[in-house]
Amino acid sequence: MLDSTALALYRRLAREQSAGRAPSLVAAVVRDGELVWSGARGRVGDARPTPDTQYRLGSITKTMIATLVMRLRDEGRLALTDPVERHLPGTAFGSATIAQLLSHTSGLTSESPGVWWERAPGADWAALVASLGEDATKLRPGFKFHYSNVGFGVLGELVARHRGRPWFDVVRDEILIPLGMHRTTPHPEGAHAEGFAVHPFADVLLPEPTPDAGAMAPAGQLWSTITDLGRWTAFLGGHTGGVLSGDTLAEMRTMNTVDDTEVWTTGFGLGLMVVRHQGRHLAGHTGSMPGFLAATLIDPASGTGALCLANATAGVGITTLCLDLVEIVGKREPAVPAEWRPSTVDPDLLALTGLWHWGPTPYLLRVQGDGRLTLNPADGAGRASRFHPLGEDRWLGLDGYYAGETLTVGRDATGTATHLNLATFIFSRTPYDPAAPIPGGVHESGWR
Structure with a gap:
């Protein structure tokens, strides 16, 4: 980035950290598969956070689970139209399809029954399924968008069953290692930010719990860094590193359903959020867990994306910040079209x-x-x-x-x-050519 662009990005980051009262806030910009700018404000302990400081990703975890499901589809192990029952028998929601789970149109309840799952140790798969009776399906499958954390707990179990090992082991082996994301883990390791709630009427902090979510962990368990999330943002923009084909990733980014049905600005593809903003169509996801906010969005057309991580339960406009960073880069340093070159054609x-x-x-x-x-x-x-x-x-x-x-x-x-x-x-080749098999034939008198 030019110095003037870097300053504008840093000022926007600083304004958000101050106005949102975030204990710390880090952000970065990705362009053409590379991390080209990063910045940090606030403190983690007594030090400024670095690109190697871990924050909790929350629901960005879902995008990796979705990627594993699409890998299974591409291998022929499942079809997106398959009902859940075919792969996870014995549930009360087995008629919902895999595609409906991915696009949040299964009608499945948004949260797991019982206690607030994000703040309590999670149950195992058997206990989760036992808690999900017939009333766990709140809407007719396919009827409309209804965000479901439970749905991605289900998809995580589906991945584990097909691969024969825990879902995170599959994420690590099939996504993190190939993409060089060595600081993405299910629990904090090394330098990391503690999650806080900021009092609404005073500048004081309350530490938030970060338990293991058990069977719900595929919905939001992972921790990562600016460096690793930059690689994931580049992946979502098309630099797949062999993890997925470009066609499959494009399929994931294609909108299946919208969240706001009047004049849509946000929708979902297959495990990915789709955002329409100032003529751009961006793909990615947001994340929130007690003590943390996260977002990653990229415009595949320009190759420009942004990612933001904060250790605050609320207050930071994390999605707007991401969008603004993309717009700043787009206006100050517009993407240069790819160079045209001739190609060989049969x-x-x-x-x-x-x-x-x-x-x-x-x-x-x-x-x-x-x-x-x-x-x-x-x-x-x-x-x-x-x-x-x-x-x-x-x-x-x-x-x-x-x-x-x-x-x-x-x-x-x-x-x-x-x-x-x-x-x-x-x-x-010509309008209604008589030599072509035009249904109904061509009138014998021809054009007149």
Whole structure:
């Protein structure tokens, strides 16, 4: 960052720490997969916190559990449409699907029954399931967004069952070690911040408890540092380090449901929060546990993200701070577009490009640098999608109206492409080309 940008970021951090009365507050900015700025205000004990000081992540833990579930899906061990009963038999909420748990649309209760789980030692899986009777499902599965900490306790157990070892061991082996996140742990180790509640009417502190949450731990147990969380923020932006494919991560970032239904600003994909802010679509998650607040958000389009950690139960606008840090960088140092370079394209694929017509409407088919296709209306308005090759003249829709649909290339006896069949719609080289299999045929008198 330029010195002027770094100063603006630090001033915003300092203003939040002072106004929010945070015992300590640390933040960082990630760009293009690298941590490019970090700052700290307040004290941890008698010292300023460093990028190696641990804070509790809270619900950011859920994003790692979701990543493990998607790895299982990509390995073919489960489908997102599978009911919970297929993998964790014997629960009262077995009809909810894995996708519904990931997107907080399962209808499952938000908190585990009994005592306030965030401030008390947690029960094991058997005790948690025993406490969740028929009334634990508060809304019809799939009906609407209803945030559920319990749902991620369930997903943590699902991961443990499939891998045959505790959920954190799987997180460590499949995420933390590959990404170099060596200071992320289930309990504080080494330099760490103590969690506090700040009195609402006086400048005094009350230490908060940090017990092990037991079966609910996958919903918010982990501790981490600015350095490690920076690596995780970069991961969420697309620098996956081989932990997930780029397509799977993009799927996780795709909004499934919204929290505020009037004019949405916050929604959820698959285990990830999606935030719309000043023309940006950011992905990540927030976290809160007694004594701690956390947030990580990144704009995949620009590669710029921010992360913030505080040791206060309340008072700090942690999400707004993250968004403001991203905006400061975006305005003062706009991202430079990636350099264009020519690529090698198969001649048969190149022959497919150009003008096609859906009835009388012209469309343009293009090849992207990654070998995928895009199909867009020539005037820019209407149904547009990207397509991934399936082989043998077949392509899978990735987004837009045709997401999940198959595009098939039709050829004549010479092998020349004569039409595209996309979810039964026929695209021909000229409007209603008689040589193409147009449903209903083309009037014998032609255009007149």
